[in-house]
Amino acid sequence: MKDSLTALCKLSGHPDSRCWFVAWNPSGTLLASCGGDRAVRVWGREGDSWVCKSVLQDGHQRTVRKVTWSPCGNYLASASFDATACIWRKKDDDFECVTVLEGHENEVKCVAWAPSGSLLATCSRDKSVWVWEVDEEDEYECVSVVNAHTQDVKHVTWHPTQELLASASYDNTVRLYQEEDDDWVCKATLEGHTSTVWSLAFDASGQRLASCSDDRTVKIWRECLPGNEPGTDTVGSDLSWKCICTLSGFHSRTIYDVAWCRLTGALATACGDDGVRVFREDPTSDPMQPTFFLSVHMPKAHSQDVNCIAWNTKEAGLLASCSDDGEIIIWHYQSEA
Amino acid sequence: MATDGAVPLPGLVEEFVAGQQDGGAAAAAAGVKAGNFTILQLVEALGPTLTSSQSQTRARGIQLLSHVLSECSGRLSEKEVEVLVAFYENRLKDDYVVTPHVLHGIKALTKSPAWPPGLAISVLKSLFQDVHVQSLMLLERSCIYTILINLMELKEEELKGLGADFVFGFVQAMDGERDPRNLLLAFQIARNILHRGYELGSFTEELFEVTSCYFPIDFSPPPNDPHGITQQELILALRAVLTGTVCFAEFLLPLVIEKLDSDIQSAKLDSLQTLAACASMYGYRELKEFLPGLWSSLRREVFQTASEKVESAGLSSLRAITSCLSRSILSSDGDDALRVFLDLIIQDCRHHLCEPDLKLVWPSAKLLQAAASASYRASHIIAGAVIPQLMEQYNNQTQCAQRRTLLDVLQGFVQPAQDGVPAVAEESVLCGFREPLCEVVFSALSETNAGLQVTASRILSSLGQQPGLLSTSHVELAVDHLRRLILEEEDTQVCPAVLECSGSLAPLYPDVFASAMIPQLKAEIFSEPMLRDNGQEAVHTSSQHVVRQRCMTALAAVSCHPTLVQQTAPVLLQVLSSSHTGSGLFSTDDIIAACRSLQQIAEQVQYAEETGCFFHDVIIPHLLGLTVQAGLQCDNQDSIPPQSPLTEEAILLAIVPVLSTACAHLQSELAALTASRVVSLFLDGDTVFLPGNNLPLQPQLFQKASSSCSGSQLVCLLMACVCSMPKSVEIPQVDRLLSELEELSCTSTHPFSFTLAAKCFAGLINKRSAGQALDLVLERTIKRITSELDCMSSSLRTQALTLLLWVAKALLIRYHPLATTLTDKIFSLLMDPELAPLAADGFSLLMSDSVDVLNRACHADFRIMYRQRFFTENSAKLVEGFNSAEKEMKSGYLKALSHIVNNLPRQVQLTELPALLPLLLEALSCPDQAVQLSTLSCLHPVLLDPPASPALAPQLDGLIFRLLGLTTSPAMKVRIATLRCLHALARFPDHMILPFRARVLRALATPLDDHKRLVRREAVAARGEWFLLGSPGR
Amino acid sequence: MSGSTRLENANPLIFERSLERVVTAEEEDESLADPIDDREIFDLIRSINDPEHPLSLEELNVVEQVRVRVNDPESAVSVEFTPTIPHCSMATLIGLSIKVKLLRSLPHRFKIDVHITPGTHASEEAVNKQLADKERVAAALENSQLLEVVNQCLSSRTA
16 A cells, blocks of 8 residues: 555644644644643644644633634634633634633533534534524624434534534434524434444535444445435435445444545544544445545554544645544645545 | 829820720739739729710720729739629620620629629629620620639539529520630530539520530531631530430430431431430430330431441440440339340341341341440340340351351350450350350361351350350360361461460460360471382471471460460470481471570560579570580581581571570579570580580680681570670679670671671670770770771771671660760761761661660660650761762762661651751662662651641652652662652642642653552552542542 | 432442452562553452442442453453442442543553443443443543542542
């Protein structure tokens, strides 16, 4: 196998704690990280190395679980076990907390901006998904609370171009939502995983969605237009998504994150067996029944569980991962193709 | 009539009343004390003020007067008191701003002893009538209580004359009190009322109500409470009130039953302890009506509690109640209160003893045992109901674990309890069950289960201790069992239990042990190895040695009676003699075990004169004879048979404590005789008193043959005998002896010989009376040592240093003035290129207890504080020496320091620590692992002691930094000791160590993966504790 | 957590504690490596206090050495525990205590799985799933009330 994964840089991201999540900004110049030390850090490149540009503290009382950039790149949102989400505005080289979104009963697990930047979604252990609307004055208003899941909601993510929201849950399902009569409603339930679904990723087109789970598999789901072949996995709703591929037998423990590179189409996973893996689609396979092959496996990529994996938005092959050991690693992925 | 120079009185008064200056009051008080004016003159001067129409002015005037009185009340005459009291009493009706000062004044007056009759009653009436206590401030309420307390001391009879009115007044006054300090005072008054027999009249319930409303006390002192009142103080003060009279019984018992239901553990505990306290003073009449309720509460608590404190308090209460009922006299109608109550208990508990799963067997047994321990009659009733059943259960059970539990329970009933002991005429409650009990015990002893055997041997001991429970045939059977177990049983729990049981029975039944135990043990010890099939002699297997050594231990264990000693000690002596003559039966370990047993038996010398004589006449001469013979024989290099094992150093060192223990306890005439015999043996070769006939004539025991096997090493025997005797025993020819010893210690090339000679020399010097003779010897010896040490080319410098160390120690521990000269010499050797390491380790010798000489067991002249003194006098020298020493010599100083500090008492370590810490931290960084280890072992106890924390505060950062560095030391022992220190640090106050938590937790993750399990264990313990730090639920 | 709150299982059977591990000559020898074995893991968890009895998990037979499996070279530990009664509401808490104790005591390289002994609890699957979810475990340990109870289970109570 000629494909390779090389560590470019190791950052002691959240020492004495675990690093839960990393996120690249839209221009690919900054990386935000968050962790058990209740802080968010922003890292930037200086020469060959990456350095911490700012530390966002005092926003949260407990673990910061996820962090995400607004599509314009001027805002950060963070979700915390303290039952709140914070919105941070970039000001010169620093960030200031402009809004605290309160309302969830307990731990907020994830926060995500819609492609337009005018909608924001949050989810929580309280089983609900909230959709917030943002106006020009940075005022946030909750427009909808959806209680579709029967257990914790672990992750939310938006379609890359449309106002379509997806969520993953401890109840082993993935659900999709759209706005209908000023309210957000669940339009599809994707069943197939046999344990907690930890994370989701759309491909560049938004036609396909990857999900990863405690059942040690990654599943690829695809939208089926109405009137398509029978036997679709969704029932009684307007949307119809079907599992077209399952990657099983590659991972030996829980898969905590999956990332789909919007530049190259490569699919990377973060796994509880300390490994990082990159998969690629066999270009000759049927798009409706694709086959993926393991391009690179980096066992012991970290010394503990890998929690998150993220492709750089602009520079193909640049990949960031983070782990329970508190470290962040920036990798370079190179493929023959 | 102010005298010259003093401030005139009217001026003082005016200044005080008009201004806010309080200094005038002190000046006025000083004036009265100095006799410049009288109190009445002060009152006169105050006249206009006291009658002013302004209440503020009146208040100020009275304040001045009260202040003066508070300082001078002792000097008042009866007349003055009368006038002042009348004045104050009248002022009680005055404006509220005046009242506080009036109360302070009355309080001051109650400290005067000169109260005319009748006045107290009058004041009290006014107080109760005119003062509304509840509207007063804390300090004034406290005045009221103090006034009552003082008057109760002063005029008890008069107050009692008030009848129940006094109690009523007090009840009204204290009603609603909330301040803990005042409550302590109020409880004291209530207690006085009850204990001193004040009339309660119809106010019994009121007094109970007004005090019991605080029960159970729920008070936690505020942080930084300057008054230091604890919840426990309040609890005890209130309990003294509530349990102060039987009249409260009808109110208190229902209250206790109610509060026992509380969810708060401290309330439960308080209720139980209060119950135990009151039950011990109540009679049947008070308890009668509440017995069923009390029992069901107590049963519930003991059955359900998760707390040992609650359980033991519950059991104490039950015992107190049972003991109370045991005291009650049988009433004529045959209503036996005790039996009725116990029947209730037996009925509720007994069936749990027979449930097959034994779930509630322990709490039931504990309840029954608590009740049984209350009185002989109670134990009789309960034993009769329970023991047969337990034995039946035991006999029917098949599972070992269950039988073990039942036997453990049975043991609890068999143990003699203090109050369950029968009176002279009564026989043990167990008499009726002795046959079946013995049967159970013997059958359990025959089991293969270790737990059953251990418990059975304990029951056997208990039975043996109680007269009349074991018949002769029982004892014989018991000894058979014990003997069998000693010979056969290898279990690490059973062996000590069997030996303990044997030791407790032997002095009670010496004849049986003499005939049925000792001969058999002897036979086992001397049993020949089994022959192999081919007829060759087999080598003893290791298990045979183990059995043999166990037999020897058993011989020592049963030797607690003179007649038994006379049988056992010769057996052990025979082990030595037979190995000397070359029987080849015994290994070195066997012989050492025999010596250990002999030493244990030698302890008996102090308890029986007969045993002392026996040791003097038989054991000591034989032991010396054998050893001297062995030493002299082997001196002859070509001797046949081959060397006796009694010349081995390890065995000689085991013989030393036998002799020294015996000699240390010999009666004085025998000691003197032994001393003179031993001295003439060594100096003149006088062997007359030694048994045996193949000793050479006049052997030279001090000969300096430098071979490793020489008679010179027999000097250890000399030390064992002459250095262990009390100072009062005169050692003959001591100067000659000392010079021989000095010669030997300075010239022998055999380390064992020169070291023992030095120790013997030191042991004699230590007890030698101060004076010219001693000074001469010392002068000579010091000179010799010094010249030897100063001669760098000498080959005998080690010998000189050894003698120096021991002599220094001998003088140091008796505070002899020459000690400093010697210890300074040792300090100077820390810079000696050749001897520095030896000198550094020498400080360990100086500071620690030596096992065979110069200790208290050897009657050494020993000052308990010598270590502190040495430390105080020398620590500066050490620090200075360290600072000025060459780099490569520094570690010697650190080693010396850690030896010294390590042996200091904890309290001294704590006070000296701040000054020494920088050096100790330096020592932790010293690459010498021995220094690190010694420093860590001296830090550890200090760190465990919470008061150490303030002293350590400024150095904490450096300490933790160095400790974390040592967690990866290459030496396992260092890593372990380091982790223990880090563990101890986790108990420091949070505010000091919390800042280090993250760093320590991270660093301790590494040793969790250490390749040695013992290190990981310490790392887990330490890290677990640091995790709990600053975290809830610690 | 006062003494008189009603216990679910007021009178559990009590099992004997095992003896302390005997220190061997190999353990004293610096040059040899002692692998982490089942007994070592068992020693870590056997003294954990039960949340509602003054007894250790070993005395209640909630943990047993035969239900501990460790693979030192592969850095994996698996522990099964057996609740005293099938409806024990403390099962999650007990499992959490075991998990936390192991997390604090084992090298970070270890993957730690804590499960209920199959067939011994009514909500076996649900409890197992919760214990395996590290996000829930992390959040639970940031809840001071829960942490307090867990710490009490883990602190060396003086008998």
